[in-house]
Amino acid sequence: MSLLVTGSIGLDTLETPAGRREQVVGGSAIYFSYAASFFTPVRLVGVVGEDYPKHLFSLFEGREVDASGIEIRKGSKTFRWHGSYLENLNEAVTVEVDLNVLAERAPKIPENFLDSKFVFLANTHPVLQQQMLASLRSPKLIVADTMNLWIQTERPELCKLLTKIHGLVLNDGEARLLTEEKNLISAAQQVLKMGPRFVVIKKGEHGCLLYSDRGAFVLPAFPTAAVIDPTGAGDSFAGGMMGYLSTQGGITSAATLKRALAYGTVVASYTIADFSLDGLQRADRDQIDDRWHDFKTAMSF
Amino acid sequence: MSLLVTGSIGLDTLETPAGRREQVVGGSAIYFSYAASFFTPVRLVGVVGEDYPKHLFSLFEGREVDASGIEIRKGSKTFRWHGSYLENLNEAVTVEVDLNVLAERAPKIPENFLDSKFVFLANTHPVLQQQMLASLRSPKLIVADTMNLWIQTERPELCKLLTKIHGLVLNDGEARLLTEEKNLISAAQQVLKMGPRFVVIKKGEHGCLLYSDRGAFVLPAFPTAAVIDPTGAGDSFAGGMMGYLSTQGGITSAATLKRALAYGTVVASYTIADFSLDGLQRADRDQIDDRWHDFKTAMSF
Numbered sequence: 001m002s003l004l005v006t007g008s009i010g011l012d013t014l015e016t017p018a019g020r021r022e023q024v025v026g027g028s029a030i031y032f033s034y035a036a037s038f039f040t041p042v043r044l045v046g047v048v049g050e051d052y053p054k055h056l057f058s059l060f061e062g063r064e065v066d067a068s069g070i071e072i073r074k075g076s077k078t079f080r081w082h083g084s085y086l087e088n089l090n091e092a093v094t095v096e097v098d099l100n101v102l103a104e105r106a107p108k109i110p111e112n113f114l115d116s117k118f119v120f121l122a123n124t125h126p127v128l129q130q131q132m133l134a135s136l137r138s139p140k141l142i143v144a145d146t147m148n149l150w151i152q153t154e155r156p157e158l159c160k161l162l163t164k165i166h167g168l169v170l171n172d173g174e175a176r177l178l179t180e181e182k183n184l185i186s187a188a189q190q191v192l193k194m195g196p197r198f199v200v201i202k203k204g205e206h207g208c209l210l211y212s213d214r215g216a217f218v219l220p221a222f223p224t225a226a227v228i229d230p231t232g233a234g235d236s237f238a239g240g241m242m243g244y245l246s247t248q249g250g251i252t253s254a255a256t257l258k259r260a261l262a263y264g265t266v267v268a269s270y271t272i273a274d275f276s277l278d279g280l281q282r283a284d285r286d287q288i289d290d291r292w293h294d295f296k297t298a299m300s301f
Numbered sequence: 302m303s304l305l306v307t308g309s310i311g312l313d314t315l316e317t318p319a320g321r322r323e324q325v326v327g328g329s330a331i332y333f334s335y336a337a338s339f340f341t342p343v344r345l346v347g348v349v350g351e352d353y354p355k356h357l358f359s360l361f362e363g364r365e366v367d368a369s370g371i372e373i374r375k376g377s378k379t380f381r382w383h384g385s386y387l388e389n390l391n392e393a394v395t396v397e398v399d400l401n402v403l404a405e406r407a408p409k410i411p412e413n414f415l416d417s418k419f420v421f422l423a424n425t426h427p428v429l430q431q432q433m434l435a436s437l438r439s440p441k442l443i444v445a446d447t448m449n450l451w452i453q454t455e456r457p458e459l460c461k462l463l464t465k466i467h468g469l470v471l472n473d474g475e476a477r478l479l480t481e482e483k484n485l486i487s488a489a490q491q492v493l494k495m496g497p498r499f500v501v502i503k504k505g506e507h508g509c510l511l512y513s514d515r516g517a518f519v520l521p522a523f524p525t526a527a528v529i530d531p532t533g534a535g536d537s538f539a540g541g542m543m544g545y546l547s548t549q550g551g552i553t554s555a556a557t558l559k560r561a562l563a564y565g566t567v568v569a570s571y572t573i574a575d576f577s578l579d580g581l582q583r584a585d586r587d588q589i590d591d592r593w594h595d596f597k598t599a600m601s602f
Contacts, residue, residue: 089483089484182318182390183390183526183528184506185524185525185526186526189526203507206504206507206508206521207507207519207521209521209524215599216524216599217524217599217600217602218508218521218522218524218599218600219521219602220507220508220510220519220520220521221519223486223510223516223517223518223519224486225484225486225487225490227484255602258601258602259602261602262602296601296602298516298517298518298519299518299519299600299601299602300559300597300600300601301518301520301556301559301560301562301563301597301600
């Protein structure tokens with residue numbers, strides 16, 4: 001069943017200890033779509049400016065990503081982000097950001113996407129997230145991401161969104177900010193009181209924490225020395241997780257969620273092994289499954 | 302088979318968000334011994350001053366800890382540490398430290414301890430660690446801990462020690478300092494080149510990483526909201542790990558080490574649930590085994 005994602009599409013300039021890349025393809029919806037399409041067909045909704053390089057549209061060639069929901073807006077410029085990991089490979093410093101078209105109205109969800117059952121609302125303004133959600137006919141599993149900015153400036157709208165979704169994905173700093181709890185288990189418990197049935201707290205190189213009414217599940221990151229560029233790791237993680245959940249009919253039992261988190265973890269390990277989408281582009285589903293089984297074996301005791 | 306530990310015994314003053322305790326029992330050898338004695342008889346070697354409160358000697362009553370290796374040195378004062386976790390529950394700030402008797406000569410290992418097969422050299426000067434090791438007749442499994450201070454000031458002696466031990470336990474910051482590698486897998490690989498067959502890198506609330514020639518094994522911390530006082534978590538972890546390894550005849554296969562790390566993780570979860578040794582003192586082996594099985598189930602996918 002099709003998985004709908006709405007989120008950012010951008011051009012990234014990246015600095016890491018391994019080198020520098022200028023104006024390469026990036027954005028939450030791009031990483032998510034590529035990662036999820038290892039598992040299930042993806043419907044991508046986003047907006048770019050008319051300056052978006054044409055050759056980048058070939059990114060999804062041969063993959064089950066329906067990019068017809070990408071609006072190329074005349075007179076607008078594409079979102080740009082310049083991030084540096086020179087200080088800390090686990091956390092980007094934003095050197096420069098130009099929201100450009102992302103600061104304008106949201107893209108429209110195409111009519112033929114409105115029956116999507118599985119939905120990932122990548123990070124954007126919570127009012128836009130609610131609008132996009134409201135236009136869908138009968139979503140079965142809705143998961144959202146958010147960020148510090150909205151927690152700080154749009155808390156009432158974010159709280160409204162939280163009552164309408166099944167799962168929230170956010171990082172540890174955001175979870176602490178949202179709940180004012182330092183301990184992540186306590187933070188996760190608070191998030192559940194706000195609406196979602198489950199929450200996934202991403203901890204970068206330290207893995208992730210799942211919390212639901214069935215309790216906590218913690219998973220370390222895939223152990224690897226090959227970290228070239230962490231950009232998109234969280235979105236790839238979410239893509240792998242939601243892609244797998246979509247293949248399971250959106251079931252969110254503890255066992256299914258755990259397997260989904262492990263898939264997210266494994267897919268993210270390909271993302272960080274190279275700049276931009278280069279690492280993901282070299283992966284295939286068989287490799288992902290092999291690594292998933294290796295991870296499962298390594299994690300069992 | 303008996304497990305020998307040499308390390309510090311002290312009086313701690315502790316400040317955490319949950320409160321403050323003055324001059325309570327602490328020290329690496331104390332936490333280690335209590336934790337390991339859930340699994341195996343422990344021989345404890347350490348030194349205190351004549352000011353050490355008599356009632357604290359009853360700590361190990363009814364437990365298989367042979368405390369006859371504790372020297373009460375006349376004219377000397379007990380080691381004292383004052384730590385605060387008010388800023389960061391994952392890392393203590395040392396408010397004050399008085400090495401006192403720890404700055405003097407090492408305690409002597411009793412004659413009847415010299416046949417110990419399993420040895421944990423808790424953190425102290427690497428020359429003392431080597432001296433104590435040299436006096437043992439035929440140790441079968443030797444694991445050591447160390448700290449920033451010795452990495453910075455006694456690197457040649459520490460490097461000598463590393464060629465004489467089977468396993469090294471240290472925290473993430475220490476591993477990075479020792480190897481000048483930021484990535485922990487790379488750091489672990491460098492440690493193996495220095496001598497040990499395996500290394501365990503402790504990451505506090507983020508769990509631990511085991512690395513050996515069989516590759517990496519990562520384990521998150523036991524997920525809990527009940528963190529009152531993290532003091533002794535690392536030493537309790539080492540105690541649980543070494544205690545279990547001792548019951549397995551010191552086998553260090555990947556499977557055995559993984560189970561041992563999980564025991565260390567579970568034992569540490571009792572330590573942090575209260576001040577000083579209070580949490581550990583309320584635990585028993587059945588509870589530990591139950592929690593170990595819960596952890597194993599929670600971790601499998």
